[in-house]
Amino acid sequence: MNTLKLTERTTDRIEGSSIGNILVQAGRLTTQDLNRIVALQGKENILFGEAAVALGILSEEDVRWALASQYSYPYPGADDPRLSKDLLVLHEPFGSRVESFRSIRSALIFSGVGKLVSSIGVVSPGEGEGRSFIAANLALVFAQLGSRTLLVDLNFRAPRLHSLFQLKNNCGASSLIIKRALMEDAVQQTSLGTLDILPSGPKPPNPLELLSWNDTKELFATLREQYEVIIVDTPAFGNTADALVISGLCDGTLLVARKGVTKNAAFGQMKKQLDTAGAKVLGAVVNEVRREK
Secondary structure, rough: OOEEEEOOOOOOOOOOOHHHHHHHHOOOHHHHHHHHHHHHHHOOOOHHHHHHOOOOOOOHHHHHHHHHHOOOOOOOOOOOOOOOOOOOOHHOOOOOOHHHHHHHHHHHOOOOOOOEEEEEEEEEEOOOOOOHHHHHHHHHHHHOOOOOOEEOOOOOOOOOHHHHHHOOOOOOHHHOOOOOOOHHHHHHEEEOOOEEEOOOOOOOOOHHHHOOOHHHHHHHHHHHHHOOOOEEEEEOOOOOHHHEEEEEEOOOEEEEEEEEOOOHHHHHHHHHHHHHHHHHHHHEEEEOOOOOO
16 A cells, blocks of 8 residues: 655654653754743743744744644644645644634534544535545544544546645546455555545546446445545536535535635535435535635
């Protein structure tokens, strides 16, 4: 099984220790610098991190890393510049925009995700509305919570997840459905530990038929046995019937609309079709983040 490295930084967790001690033990801070920081902290009555940054001894990134270690919080970082800027959880792990994803995660957990609901299809009416962006960041925040998480790309027509994470796409979901690959060959592991990614794989000539096969249902049954949370990226709902079929494979569906792009009529028609098909709609997200070009 291939492994995607989201970060090269590794250190033992030092829960309960001060961030100063964490940084010293990790070799990022000398005892002499620690004393200088503590002196300024006491003099100005400010936080340790603020004092360290003010003295130019530590960067804000160093402080965030130490806080993540202090609270035993999985922090993947974004050391690989090839990783898309759309992966906000990697590039802005403690920013306000990522807090929005954590709020969505909390709402989904209250809806039964991780217990009664394990697989979530992320759908929207048209192109460029942020399905891949929402799916990828949701998968990351669920993985940070410690849930065994799988991010799946079932957009066989225009897959994008592999490019966000800089993965090869020569083997993936389509390969598993037609039984031309083993799970360990198709699923890509990440260094986050709790997050795996299943790219779309080679583009099939018959995406809709492939999604409708019993083999696809059997694949989902297998994945549910291995993962607590499965986030599924889909094609535009209004272009083909693919997303409607995928919603039937998933335990729940998350609707996405993009401000200034999604039309009310198209969104309403999508919701009506999902209701008619008996899909469980978990909620809706309005995406206002500009898509990376």
